[in-house]
Amino acid sequence: MSKRVRTQQIPEKRLTEEEPLSERVLKILSQSARLFWEEVKNSYRTKSFLAFAALMVLPMLIILISYAVTQYPTMFNRVQISLFLNGVFLEDGAILTFRDVFAETMGVGFQMTGFATLYYTGVPIIAVVTILTSGIIAGERDKGTLPVYFAKPIYKTQLVLTKYLAFAFISLILTAFVFYTMYLALALSILGPLGILPEGLTYTIYAANNMIIVTWVFILAVGSVTTLCSSLVDRPILAGVVSLVYLLVISFFSRILIVFLGSVAEPLKYLNLSGLANSILNVNIMGIDYYRAVWNIITRAGFLSNLILGQLIDPTLAATILTTIILATLTAACIITQIREVK
Amino acid sequence: MLAIETRNLRKVFGNFHALKGVNIEVPEGKCYGLLGPNGAGKSTTIKIILGLLTPTEGEARVFGYKAGSFKARQKIGYLPERIGFHDHIKVIDFLRYIGILSNMPSSELDERAEELLEWVGLGGWGESPIGNLSAGMKQRLGLAQAVMGDPKLVILDEPTSNLDPIGRSEILERIRDITREGRTVFMSSHVLPEIEVVSDYVGIIHRGEMIKQGKLKDVKREAIERGRHNYELIVDRPEAIMHELQKAPYISNVARSDESILIQASDEDKLGRNLPKLLLDAKVRLIKFAPLGESLQDVFLQIMGEMQNVEKG
Numbered sequence: 001m002s003k004r005v006r007t008q009q010i011p012e013k014r015l016t017e018e019e020p021l022s023e024r025v026l027k028i029l030s031q032s033a034r035l036f037w038e039e040v041k042n043s044y045r046t047k048s049f050l051a052f053a054a055l056m057v058l059p060m061l062i063i064l065i066s067y068a069v070t071q072y073p074t075m076f077n078r079v080q081i082s083l084f085l086n087g088v089f090l091e092d093g094a095i096l097t098f099r100d101v102f103a104e105t106m107g108v109g110f111q112m113t114g115f116a117t118l119y120y121t122g123v124p125i126i127a128v129v130t131i132l133t134s135g136i137i138a139g140e141r142d143k144g145t146l147p148v149y150f151a152k153p154i155y156k157t158q159l160v161l162t163k164y165l166a167f168a169f170i171s172l173i174l175t176a177f178v179f180y181t182m183y184l185a186l187a188l189s190i191l192g193p194l195g196i197l198p199e200g201l202t203y204t205i206y207a208a209n210n211m212i213i214v215t216w217v218f219i220l221a222v223g224s225v226t227t228l229c230s231s232l233v234d235r236p237i238l239a240g241v242v243s244l245v246y247l248l249v250i251s252f253f254s255r256i257l258i259v260f261l262g263s264v265a266e267p268l269k270y271l272n273l274s275g276l277a278n279s280i281l282n283v284n285i286m287g288i289d290y291y292r293a294v295w296n297i298i299t300r301a302g303f304l305s306n307l308i309l310g311q312l313i314d315p316t317l318a319a320t321i322l323t324t325i326i327l328a329t330l331t332a333a334c335i336i337t338q339i340r341e342v343k
Numbered sequence: 344m345l346a347i348e349t350r351n352l353r354k355v356f357g358n359f360h361a362l363k364g365v366n367i368e369v370p371e372g373k374c375y376g377l378l379g380p381n382g383a384g385k386s387t388t389i390k391i392i393l394g395l396l397t398p399t400e401g402e403a404r405v406f407g408y409k410a411g412s413f414k415a416r417q418k419i420g421y422l423p424e425r426i427g428f429h430d431h432i433k434v435i436d437f438l439r440y441i442g443i444l445s446n447m448p449s450s451e452l453d454e455r456a457e458e459l460l461e462w463v464g465l466g467g468w469g470e471s472p473i474g475n476l477s478a479g480m481k482q483r484l485g486l487a488q489a490v491m492g493d494p495k496l497v498i499l500d501e502p503t504s505n506l507d508p509i510g511r512s513e514i515l516e517r518i519r520d521i522t523r524e525g526r527t528v529f530m531s532s533h534v535l536p537e538i539e540v541v542s543d544y545v546g547i548i549h550r551g552e553m554i555k556q557g558k559l560k561d562v563k564r565e566a567i568e569r570g571r572h573n574y575e576l577i578v579d580r581p582e583a584i585m586h587e588l589q590k591a592p593y594i595s596n597v598a599r600s601d602e603s604i605l606i607q608a609s610d611e612d613k614l615g616r617n618l619p620k621l622l623l624d625a626k627v628r629l630i631k632f633a634p635l636g637e638s639l640q641d642v643f644l645q646i647m648g649e650m651q652n653v654e655k656g
Binding site for chain 1: 390393394395396397413414416417419420421422423425426427428429431432433436439440441443444445446449472488492498
């Protein structure tokens with residue numbers, strides 16, 4: 001019955017005052033990298049991760065299928081007409097640049113991907129990301145594992161950041177998969193028959209990259225706001241609800257309030273994560289000029305366009321605000337975790 | 344070298360004084376049992392030693408390092424009173440995670456984790472999600488994680504709570520293994536026979552004060568010598584006879600400790616003759632009446648009784 005643990009000499013290699021700072025930093029970084037990788041490996045078994053993956057990938061498939069069935073048959077004619085009209089209205093009758101052709105063709109295709117933009121910076125993703133990240137600290141507090149971790153030689157900030165980075169990594173993989181698939185399918189179906197696929201691929205990848213970065217930053221922002229809530233309360237469900245209510249109120253009520261109240265509610269749009277993401281997307285969507293981007297929004301958003309346009313702000317400002325929100329909330333989450341006692 | 348040393352530890356939560364100047368000395372390589380009723384301050388003491396709580400006053404050191412410092416934490420493995428697990432994580436992955444937190448080299452992680460699982464009787468369960476384990480198995484996994492990373496000091500907070508008798512004895516056997524290897528064990532419990540089985544040293548804590556501390560056998564010997572005339576009485580309604588007992592001329596002291604009434608007789612002969620009538624008159628049912636013996640349980644009861652008398656005096 002009595003199985004002995006291997007009696008091994010307890011190593012005396014302790015961190016001493018003399019240990020050079022660089023060595024210590026290296027040790028912390030390597031420990032963090034290992035923790036990060038364990039988090040990534042463990043995360044895909046959770047239900048909330050499966051829900052996240054499903055809400056990311058399934059709509060993409062639905063959009064592609066419905067596009068193939070309903071849009072594609074008429075798409076080709078429309079692209080050709082649009083190219084023809086452009087050709088007619090060019091004053092000197094010169095040949096369109098490739099960039100113009102690409103913008104036009106993909107612009108039509110954006111009736112499809114435009115819907116995707118609204119979805120991927122909208123409620124379902126906010127909800128599922130909130131659920132996914134609500135447990136980052138509160139989940140460990142709730143389970144009682146936090147004291148075990150904090151009794152070990154790590155910095156509390158390390159734990160918060162490795163968990164958050166694991167979430168960031170997973171969401172980057174999913175976002176990249178969704179948009180590369182969608183854009184490549186679109187490019188193949190439109191640019192292929194036009195015979196300009198090889199040239200178009202560079203633009204396609206560029207456009208997809210823009211979408212990926214902005215959507216990812218949006219997801220990161222939702223995640224970091226939730227991480228902050230998660231560091232404040234003891235139960236993940238409470239962290240999730242608080243964060244979700246806050247984000248939804250800011251995202252949707254602010255739009256309605258701005259329409260009805262006008263300038264009084266105006267500042268709210270600087271906190272609306274969806275609105276901020278859209279502000280960047282509309283300009284960077286393909287690297288095309290602003291008026292064309294606005295045209296894209298009007299065609300793809302229909303009756304919603306007024307509400308969304310009311311939310312648009314300068315893209316550079318929007319990007320700055322989003323980044324600031326991520327950094328500020330994460331820093332706050334680290335500080336709160338550092339100073340909160342573990343009961 | 345002292346594994347744990349605390350000086351005048353005080354902790355105040357709002358108006359509640361959880362610790363009122365606790366001094367503890369735990370020699371290296373020994374098993375120290377911290378005893379006390381629920382709410383006595385055991386977990387608070389442990390959390391201060393771990394650096395999870397900051398003392399309001401006083402200080403705690405682990406192997407000479409300030410409690411909670413990076414260096415102190417490098418030496419500690421910890422099993423909290425109510426450890427929970429994420430059910431979806433595989434048993435082996437959980438231990439790997441703890442190993443990385445303890446800064447173990449990657450090459451040793453899996454081998455050590457398998458070894459510890461074997462040791463706590465969970466060999467072959469490594470690939471199962473933790474959710475598939477029973478409560479007893481989870482507690483054993485908790486013990487394995489406390490030893491992962493080869494800490495010099497293993498701190499166990501009520502390691503046998505919520506376990507059946509078989510589960511308890513298994514855990515106690517493993518705790519003995521840990522001390523045999525030369526590691527220091529600091530465990531808290533309110534189940535005295537358990538502490539008696541594994542500990543070399545005991546400390547008895549009551550309402551945030553350390554009232555007795557030392558080698559187990561010394562504490563017992565001293566208590567037995569002083570408590571020769573002490574009896575433990577258990578009845579169904581203790582409150583009904585407390586007053587009568589206090590008035591009885593042949594009883595010098597009466598105190599309550601949970602279910603038990605502790606009686607110090609000034610005249611043992613009269614106590615034996617008169618007690619049955621006293622119980623009859625008060626219409627209470629006798630459950631147990633016995634002199635306090637040598638078990639730690641009895642020693643504890645006696646010390647608790649003395650404490651209450653001191654408070655009254």
